[in-house]
Amino acid sequence: MSLVSPPSSGTTFSRTLSLSRARALSTAARWLIGGVYTVFGLAKLADIDTTIRSVRAYQLLPESIVPSVGTALPVVEIAVGVLLLLGLVTRPAAVVTGLLSLAFFIGVSLAWARGLSIECGCFGNGGYTSNPVPGYLRELAINTAMILASLWLIRRPMSWISLDGALRLHHHPEA
Amino acid sequence: MTNARTAKNTRDKAAELRAEVARREARRRSMIALAAVAAVIAVIVGSFVLVQNTKRDTLTSTAASALPANVGDDGSIVVGKASAPVTLTVYEDFQCPACLSFEQANGQQIKTWVDAGTVKVSYRPIAFLDRASTTRYSTRSLNAAAAVVASAPDAFPAFHDALFASQPAEGGAGLPDQQLIDLAVEAGAPKDKVTPAIEGLTYEAWTAKVTDQASKDGVNQTPTLLVNGTKLDSFAPDTVKQAVEAAAK
Numbered sequence: 001m002s003l004v005s006p007p008s009s010g011t012t013f014s015r016t017l018s019l020s021r022a023r024a025l026s027t028a029a030r031w032l033i034g035g036v037y038t039v040f041g042l043a044k045l046a047d048i049d050t051t052i053r054s055v056r057a058y059q060l061l062p063e064s065i066v067p068s069v070g071t072a073l074p075v076v077e078i079a080v081g082v083l084l085l086l087g088l089v090t091r092p093a094a095v096v097t098g099l100l101s102l103a104f105f106i107g108v109s110l111a112w113a114r115g116l117s118i119e120c121g122c123f124g125n126g127g128y129t130s131n132p133v134p135g136y137l138r139e140l141a142i143n144t145a146m147i148l149a150s151l152w153l154i155r156r157p158m159s160w161i162s163l164d165g166a167l168r169l170h171h172h173p174e175a
Numbered sequence: 176m177t178n179a180r181t182a183k184n185t186r187d188k189a190a191e192l193r194a195e196v197a198r199r200e201a202r203r204r205s206m207i208a209l210a211a212v213a214a215v216i217a218v219i220v221g222s223f224v225l226v227q228n229t230k231r232d233t234l235t236s237t238a239a240s241a242l243p244a245n246v247g248d249d250g251s252i253v254v255g256k257a258s259a260p261v262t263l264t265v266y267e268d269f270q271c272p273a274c275l276s277f278e279q280a281n282g283q284q285i286k287t288w289v290d291a292g293t294v295k296v297s298y299r300p301i302a303f304l305d306r307a308s309t310t311r312y313s314t315r316s317l318n319a320a321a322a323v324v325a326s327a328p329d330a331f332p333a334f335h336d337a338l339f340a341s342q343p344a345e346g347g348a349g350l351p352d353q354q355l356i357d358l359a360v361e362a363g364a365p366k367d368k369v370t371p372a373i374e375g376l377t378y379e380a381w382t383a384k385v386t387d388q389a390s391k392d393g394v395n396q397t398p399t400l401l402v403n404g405t406k407l408d409s410f411a412p413d414t415v416k417q418a419v420e421a422a423a424k
């Protein structure tokens with residue numbers, strides 16, 4: 001760790017401590033987002049037809065692109081999930097998960113506001129529900145956590161056990 | 176300025192310069208890594224979408240060549256007199272527990288209306304719960320229903336009721352093909368016709384087509400009920416009765 005002209009050794013010590021705490025938190029954030037995106041991406045990939053129908057059910061995209069979006073979505077989710085688990089190109093991957101979760105958050109909120117009854121597919125659950133509210137709340141909670149963790153990673157992308165570290169790809173002066 | 180201070184300044188500047196060079200090098204490397212990763216993902220996603228879209232197009236043309244007889248273009252199986260003033264459209268999945276509840280609560284009443292000539296039921300069975308069984312029972316049961324309708328349309332109501340009466344629990348293996356064949360034959364379908372259609376999933380592409388069509392029509396859950404084209408909010412017997420009687424007037 002190279003600190004440019006430290007004012008005093010006391011500050012350096014506390015700075016070192018908070019940096020290692022930040023890295024621990026970044027490592028946890030990476031594994032959380034990476035795990036969630038990989039697992040739910042695999043669930044969606046296992047049933048592409050249902051994923052396409054879920055995308056359609058939100059009534060936000062034109063029908064001409066719905067099948068392609070529904071097909072691409074699980075693969076993209078798994079890709080960024082694996083990147084975060086590996087800690088490779090952490091910051092750009094966190095930008096993608098942050099934007100995806102923001103999109104899901106907005107989609108679910110709009111569906112709820114418009115009274116659409118959707119067997120929500122954003123995190124790959126299925127089946128009939130007469131009361132969609134618990135599903136909506138669950139989706140909103142998961143996506144809020146994903147957005148916050150992604151924002152943290154965008155600010156503090158350095159973490160432990162990462163390919164970025166092993167390949168010496170970090171160039172962020174603050175970390 | 177003393178010599179010692181000058182030397183320290185020079186050392187600091189050199190260290191800063193080295194750090195700056197290292198940062199620039201790391202930035203260059205991370206740009207290359209990002210470009211490489213993005214390119215790999217783009218190729219994987221692009222080719223996957225291409226392959227899947229081609230597969231879907233093939234399935235659509237297969238569906239067109241293997242349509243079950245006696246089924247409407249929209250995937251409807253109509254039960255009742257053509258002259259009946261009320262059309263009750265029912266979207267169901269044979270794997271769906273809520274559809275079973277709907278049938279238990281309203282089945283008898285609907286039969287009475289059909290026999291009286293008040294109502295004709297336009298069944299629109301779909302198969303969107305394949306994940307709820309280990310053997311894609313949703314698709315297999317709908318394929319069996321298509322096989323029954325294609326060979327003996329009059330046997331459909333009995334087969335429909337039998338499928339719900341023996342609905343398998345979610346998460347299990349569903350009914351085996353042999354049991355589907357037995358139920359179809361009991362309902363009055365010819366064994367020599369339904370056996371190959373059930374075992375060979377003859378109408379599988381058609382099941383995908385009608386399920387996709389329902390999704391495009393905005394049906395995202397089952398059961399979905401329409402009385403003369405108007406969607407009902409609930410399938411409670413009172414609601415259904417009220418809507419049907421109002422439409423019959």
